[in-house]
Amino acid sequence: MSTDYQRAREALGARLRELRFTCPAGRLTGQQLAQRLGWQGSKVSKLENGKQTATPEDVRAWADATAQPEAYPELAARLAGFETEIRSWRRALANGFRPMHEGLTAEINRSSDIWVWEEAVVPGLLQTPEYARHVVQRYADLLEVTKGVEDAVRSRTQRQEWLYQPGHKLRVLVWEAALRSLICPPSVLVSQLDRLAGVIGMDTVELGVVPLSAPVKIVPANGFWILGDRLVVAEDWHAELWLDDADNLALYRKVWKTLRESAAYGPEAHTIVNAARRALKP
Structure with a gap:
């Protein structure tokens, strides 16, 4: 996987973690968020650490579960950006x-x-x-x-x-x-x-x-x-x-x-x- 792409995944993961920490009702643990979403706890960890690629449905559910639905457009834009641009042939073949x-x-x-x-x-x-x-x-x-x-x-x-x-x-x-x-x-x-x-x-x-x-x-x-x-x-x-x-x-x-x-x-x-x-x- 390209370095640029992995960095973009990690940056998105950091943003997801930030939303978990700043939940209006109080900071959530990874396990608490996983329970709200009906996910395995390992999925929350993988997404936050850039070990798994989020889907649009994942980031929408994350924004809603952390009571910050207004963050979804930003998350979706980040996801769309590194899905289409970071792996571009021109970028990959620069060297x-x-x-x-x-x-x-x-x-x-x-x-x-x-x-x-x-x-x-x-x-x-x-x-x-x-x-x-x-x-x-x-x-x-x-x-x-x-x-x-x-x-x-x-x-x-x-x-x-x-x-x-x-x-x-x-x-x-x-x-x-x-x-x-x-x-x-x-x-x-x-x-x-x-x-x-x-x-x-x-x-x-x-x-x-x-x-x-x-x-x-x-x-x-x-x-x-x-x-x-x-x-x-x-x-x-x-x-x-x-x-x-x-x-x-x-x-x-x-x-x-x-x-x-x-x-x-x-x-x-x-x-x-x-x-x-x-x-x-x-």
């Missing part, structure tokens, strides 16, 4: 790609189980170096980042050692569009598709492909990673979101499982990958 990639690599290495959905690109843990170079360069051009592209490519390549460690499992879902997107030259994509076909059947990889022709129960948008039972990393054009609260974890698990219902596996997935390859090189 190039390397620090951001190192942070994600550390989180991946802490995980034994990872669930991935990608609608537009082959996931980083399965990318060839040349394909990764083109993907990273596209982001660098868009965001005007001038350094660290090769560091990012090396980091992505080294990160793949995770796949060969005992006890690890990568469950990947990709939309067929990701197999056909010419984010790179056709020759590079051919090699990437060969790599993808090669991982089908690996003990540590479960690859599902959602065909373009398959009916889906949810809009197949916004790539994301679920790292164990503790963290979701989701991407948008302006920012990378790191979400660790129970509600968001549950939501993204539900999204992943819903998309999985439309996916093809095994020989069927292999057929879709090979069809995309043949379309590039008849």
